[in-house]
Amino acid sequence: MFKYILKRLGYMLLALFVIVTVTFFLMRLAPGSPFASERNFPPAIEEKLNETYGLNNPWYIQYKDYLIDAATFNFGESMKYKARSTNDMIAESFPVSLTLGIEAMLIAIGMGVLLGVISALYHNKFPDYAATIIAVLGISVPSFILASVMQYFLAYKLDLFPTAGWNGFIYSILPAFAIALAHMGFIAKLTRSSMLEQSNSDYVKMARAKGLGKWKVVFKHSLRNALLPVVTYLGPLTAGVVTGSFIVEQIFAIPGLGKHFVQSITNRDYTVIMGTTVFYSIILLFTVFIVDILYSIIDPRIKLKGEKKS
């Protein structure tokens, strides 16, 4: 197990290195300069700006500097937001996205699994159809439409929620649902199909034959096995959801991390691009890693490589 973790960490470092490198070159290949401005300023000042941010150096020096920055997690100051460090920007906005993301995940997993179980238990009956319709709608309606529609009806027309902002739990409900519904639908479908598979298996038939109730079998036996595909999906889901959704955060004016991914690129804010990319990669790599470890806990049949030998 320990060996396996070490090995995985090694791979993660390698992946991170590749990501940083590719991002760096793509970023520098893209046309446009962070200091291009509507009102022109003297060339001497532009020169000075380039010098301050090290953009005058040859590419290999810049590349080296970026690698060092990435390794020390010190990405420097934003080129757009004066005197604001990239780390501060991430540190301020990530907790917001994380909170919203966890809330959305809880909704997505909770409702998704519930819907999936219901439709599997009442296979080809009304509850199945109803749950499937909800799930398919959730998957196919884009989150920005959902967000706008919820904002218009629930916040504006019915006045149940605040329109936008981030000032307390009530502000998080609409955006969390807007993020969660698509994932909920997906999880519901996953759960449903693997539950159906389980309910045809011998051990479930056996349990039913012993006289256990439908729901009891689900919670005691089959759900645990059926959740395996869901757990797989959980890794990328977590990384995607906790780092913020650009569209939903924009519509609900949430000061999250999502917008930095997009805006740093349109602003050509190199330091922030690197900072957010490295941050996102780390989270993604770690969640995938944790999911792999979770496998072995949920399903004892799966042995992690290297574990056998120890």
Place this chain on the structure above:
Amino acid sequence: MKNKKFFLLALIAALSLVLAACGFGGDSKSGDDNKSTDDSKTDDSGSSKKELKLVVASEPPSLHPQLATDTTSGAVLNEVFEGLTRLDSDTVPQPGMAEEWEESEDGLTYTFHLRDAKWSNGDPVVAEDFIYAWTWGLDPENMSEYASILYPIKGAQAFNEGKGSVEDLGLKAEDDKTLVVTLENPTPYFLQLTAFKTMAPLNQKAVEANEDWYTDAGDDYVTNGPFKLASWKHNDSIVLEKNEDYWDAANVDLEKVSIGMVEEESTAVTQFKKGEIDFLGSPFQTVALDSIDSFKSEDKLNISDQAGVYWYKLNTTDEVMKNKNIRKALTLAINRQELINSVTKGEQKPALGMVPVAIEGFEEDRGYYKDNDIEEAKKALEAGLKELGIAKAEDLEIKISMNTSEAHAAIAQFIQEGWNKELGIKTTLDNSEWQVYLEKLNMLDYQVGRMGWIADYNDAYSFLEMYTTADNGNNDTGWENPEYKSLMEQSIKELDANKRLDLLKQAEAIGMEEFPVAPIYYYTNLYVVGDHVKNMAPDVLGNFQLKNVKLD
């Protein structure tokens, strides 16, 4: 099995810890704040707290007066800082930090007498604070992108470009309360500039104590304006509170201004309709294009002229566009009024010159050309084609460049159709991201490129100055004309206001014979105001003076 249970328990514990740690934005203190904002009428104290609620479209990139370049930052800075003067609703300079001033006969020396005002840290505002701030802004080490606002000061440009020294700047503090400024040239709009953000004073002690004083609200953010920066949650909200020590505090009605940051236009419209915010209109978000009609039908929409112009720059170094007649044909064959009616919808004015009608002295049409003058356009096109040796108009292909945006694309498509239908010219559209587009314009890598220009001060010079020489950083067309240049140079020296106006108009006339730009429309300010808000309207430069706003 036991192990696994423990693991799950630990996982749940960790999760709940994370949730508890990050919370939902409102910590207990700001949570209370919000309660009182929700029903501001029933404040604890019993008296109603006068709060104005606004939103801006983005986080202000910098709340440093000398470093800020954008209107969002400018809107906040204008409330928390105060320069020597402050503009009234007609953009006439009124006493600000300066109680009174004298201008010398030759228009080159201004003597300002400062009033007894205080910084938010208790220091008195003295003449040295202005000298310190302006020198700071001009110092090339500090990389202020807006330092050119200070160029009218003697020696400023040389110092900023690294050719001069601090000692040569025309700034002198005779005593704590007297500031003498010597200018390079008589600058009739100088007293407007002293109201501009770049010319706001800085508290030297605060700046030197903390280099990054301007990145957060707090004791280090020392200001002298009608409002104080009470809090700044990055990307979330800014709260301004009335400055009780402000010299004119008795006349400031608002006690609190909360400014949210809402990027999505339609969200801001919904917030306004629901009454969550009191005002909508640049720079406090904008009235979204698709909501204009509904606000109009409710008779809520206000429209006022703005000192800005939307124009197509014509690259005079391009193979085709170097021909004056082609440029003329393209400029004339635009149906501006129809464009305004069906596309932009904000009751903008068709631009028939380079200087907007909102600028003093330019209210009347100067008669350079007519809107949608197809006949003249066809004549010019024919002449132009002959000169270029091109047989048919169909052989001409012109590319309109713009930054990616639905609004700009719609305008370009309208003009494209007009050129195609009326002149038979093939036109293609080319869009790129803003940062890329700006570089393209600058490198003259385009044929026709859209641009907007909004004046920082109410004077025609702002619109004409950029075309004085081809290498002026804002020219972007490669065009220059010796006569134009000499007229502009004369206008700088001219002391008589009428003669100066005349010189500027002559220069504009030359520009509108040669067409380095095709003006399209003059901007308007569109805004909607909550019923209980009085006295809140932008001036022609788009400035607001929240100190004058009253709440019922």
